[in-house]
Amino acid sequence: MNGQALLIGATTGIGYALLAIGLVLVYRATRVVNFAHVEIGLFGATLAALVVSNYHWNYWLGLIAGVLAGALWGAAAELVVVRRLARRSTVVLLIATTGLAQVVLLATLSLPDVNAAGGYPVAFTGPIRFSGLEIPTQFRVVDVFVQSRVVALLVLALPAVAALGWFLKRTRYGLMIRASASAPETARLVGVETRKVSTMVWSLAGAFAAFTVIIVLPFSGAGLASTSEPAGPALLVRALVVALLARMRSLPAALAAGIAVGIGEAYLIRNVTDRPGITELALFGALLLLVLRMRASDDGPLSIANRAVIPDAARRLRSVRAIPVVGILAVFLALAAVPIVVTAPSQLDSWMFVLLLGAVAASATVLTGWAGRVSLGQYAFFGLGAATMLLVSGHGTVPLPFVRSSLQPDLPFLPALAVTGVVGGVAAALVGLPALRTRGLFLAVATLAFAVVMEEFILRQAFWTDGQATVSRLARPVFGPLDFRTPRALYYLVLAFLALVVVLSLRLRRTGSGRTMIAARDNPSALTASSVSVTHVTLSAFAFAGAVAALAGGLLTLVVPTVTLGHDFPATDSIRIIAVAIIGGLGSIVGAVVGALWVFGLPLLFNDSTNVALAASGVGMLILLLYLPGGLMAVGDAMHVALASWLQRRFATSEPSPRRARPPSVPRHAAPRRASAELGLRLRSVSVAFHSRVAVDDVDLDVREGEVVGLIGTNGAGKTTLMNAVSGFVPSRGRIELNGRRIDRLPPHRRCRLGLARSFQSAALYPGLSVRETLMVALEARGRSRFVPSLLALPPSSRMERAKRSEADEIIGFLGLGAFADRSCAELSTGTRRIVELAELLASDPSVLLLDEPTAGVAQREAEAFAPLIARVRDELRASVLLIEHDMPLVMRISDRVYCLETGRVIAEGTPSEVRRNPLVIESYLGVDERAISRSGSRPGAPSGALRVGASDPE
DSSP states (O other): OOHHHHHHHHHHHHHHHHHHHHHHHHHHHHSOOOTTHHHHHHHHHHHHHIIIIISOOOHHHHHHHHHHHHHHHHHHIIIIIITTTTTSOHHHHHHHHHHHHHHHHHHHHHSOOOOOTTOSOOSOSSOEEETTEEEOSSEEETTEEEOHHHHHHHHHHHHHHHHHHHHHHHSHHHHHHHHHHHOHHHHHHTTOOHHHHHHHHHHHHHHHHHHHHHHHGGGGOOOSSSTTTTOSHHHHHHHHHHHHHTTTTOHHHHHHHHHHHHHHHHHHHHHOTTSTTHHHHHHHHHHHHHHHHSOOOOOOOOOOOOOOOOOHHHHTSHHHHTHHHHHHHHHHHHHHTHHHHOOOHHHHHHHHHHHHHHHHHHHHIIIIIITOOOOSOHHHHHHHHHHHHHHHBTTOOEEETTTTEEEOOBOOHHHHHHHHHHHHHHHHHHHTGGGGTOOTHHHHHHHHHHHHHHHHTGGGOGGGTTTOSSEEOOOOOEETTEEOOSHHHHHHHHHHHHHHHHHHHHHHHTSHHHHHHHHHHHOHHHHHTTTOOHHHHHHHHHHHHHHHHHHHHHHHHHHSSEEOTTTSSOTHHHHHHHHHHHHHOTTOHHHHHHHHIIIIIGGGGGTTOHHHHHIIIIIHHHHHHHHOTTOHHHHHHHHHHHHHHHHHHHHTTTSOOOOOOOOOOOOOOSSOOOOOSSEEEEEEEEEEEETTEEEEEEEEEEEETTOEEEEEEOTTSSHHHHHHHHHTSSOOEEEEEETTEEOTTSOHHHHHHTTEEEOOSSOOOOTTSBHHHHHHHHGGGTSOOOHHHHHHTOTTHHHHHHHHHHHHHHHHHHTTOGGGTTSBGGGSOHHHHHHHHHHHHHHHOOSEEEEEOTTTTSOHHHHTTHHHHHHHHHHHHTOEEEEEOSOHHHHHHHOSEEEEEETTEEEEEEOHHHHHHOHHHIIIIIOSOHHHHTOOOOOTTOOTTOOOTTOOOOO
């Protein structure tokens, strides 16, 4: 690479570094990746060009105006969006910034056209004259020609980075920013107003974004005929790669990384000119490695608004249960009437395109709304489906490796469509592999980069269409008497496909496969502890979503007059697909269809206006996120509740009540299990270390069959860490045996399948599932639901579903949870959640129970009843129990033996009375106050062992 290319790469890399610095500032302060960063910079740059070119302002005044505009956008974003959504997860904030990006782009396109025929304004157009001196702004050094725009970039950018570094390190406000980023809670305690600091950071980042785009745009060669060309996901991906190379922390590292990325890109462009998009492919590979290297951040679960609750009395009415079905039929009947109103073939093509995008949005709902994996690449699978359909239908050639030959497939319509779906599913599963290591913000970043690679590299390969840039649509099929060659007939074929996607998705949601997706989103640790592999659930969700999107893309080749693979599937539309899902109601399949009609159908009523499209998606998404998190379906839910209440009042006496079922009972064993000499759980020399800190140190522990073993110790003694090691949630050294079989090398879900079950301190359960569904998830330990049979209602899925529902109802009746069976777990009190957690253990039918503080958060009078309840569950399961509990009366009353830990080591072991008298235990944990040790907490007149399900708890 010669010196000229090196200079171009370095100066381009400085621009990437400046954009990355703004991303780093925002991420360090608020843990949000701002996807509107480039668009904010673009608005400031367009405004600067407008005032300089159209109104003949001085360049420096234009620069100041653009930078101030960027700062104002940043402040507005923080005040209006970030601050209002501060209590939501950072993933929701990231999605909000994608909507903000479209709003800012709409504002940019609404500005007057810029009269910049000579290119974007530059700081220096000739020599600089100062005090009689003339300083050249372009010159030659050996064989390298340095242009004035390069000089302007260096003169402006490097001092700006140095000034920002000085501001952060040497000024009072800079110290406040750094303190808030490092330890926000501590910063609040010492009087730092973190909200003001957050606004300051967003303003500073917005200003820096505008400054960057203003000084970098002259390198694009664009004349601002379309100001959106230099921006977009491709530029954002480059900035993200640089920011990740700097580990989202260091500004000097970001500058060095930006220069390195720019030089590497220049090298690829110069030496690999015959492969379009090779730079994007290399950046995607680098970004993927960087994302996997990043420490998993606590982004919080993707919060989905809870659906409205129908009163129990109303839910029993058949007419109320039929309301959702009637609503779905009404939507599809309205869609079926479109060809009656719209008769022009081109307009029908547009409406078919909307229906296909509704199917793609439904796939995004399954993946993001149900499985909780934020994907910004669903539109890429739509494009992959179109490309595959063209390839296998005779328009392309498949190169065969190793034999220097090729194959030109020419399959009939249905086999070609089937191959398209398989290719989409397999490709999506491969893209989903990083989701096994990361989720939330950085998974969204990786999937956006994949969408850019699909647009710029994969779909531009010649083999898809034998090198043809544009391909006419495929011949429309004929199946005997069914002729789909007319636009109206094809419309109904596409509508039938959308209806099939909706029906299959709704069917999937009611099966074990759908429930485990929701569980994986809400509480992956609890799902793993219920014997279900989160890996399998995640990859199944990706494969299903990819297959649906690819099938929609395959049908697209019948709809549009021509297909241009390298142009028709931009990465920006993947962001709009997420907007569709959110506007409709993330988590609702029918909402995805309604959202597609809003985002893509509404602009058709305004001559396919770009501004209307951006407003419908960006503004609509922000309004709904801020004020109606449930999306448009929340309005439908409210109407559903109102109608159900009216029907209850009007017809409750006229409709027969459902037949009362016989009270369920759980078959009990002939006699409680007694402790035997056989070991249910055996630990030998088990140790756990986190870097240099040893949390569990050489622990030996035995739990015999049918025995209850208490594990006590101070906070931080290593009790929960030891339980995590036994259940497989933290790596450990030593030997762990379950019923004589070594399990320390097995993943958590396989340990559960062998008979190990555990509870958690938080009792979080699955907020998106009802109590009955939660128990049916736990029953997966007895019989796993298979994805394809569940989806297609193939044997034995229906029989297994009926059996699981029956078993769940028996357990609900056994523990007295009947009043809460259809309630969402999010609505339950702590005490009731604890009982549901015990019910989960019953459902999984384990041989060894690990109970981690089962009475945490429960009032003392309610906690008293847990001792007989735990004993009853133990006897019912004939299981062994390892119990962590701070309630000493409960531990001493229920345990056969007790272990005491201190700083990760066992300091005492024996019967409760022996451990209670042990001097080391007294000194370390119990103390010498006998009243504190033996408190009972029972109130006069309270019946022993009475646990009131659903009682209010002091939370």
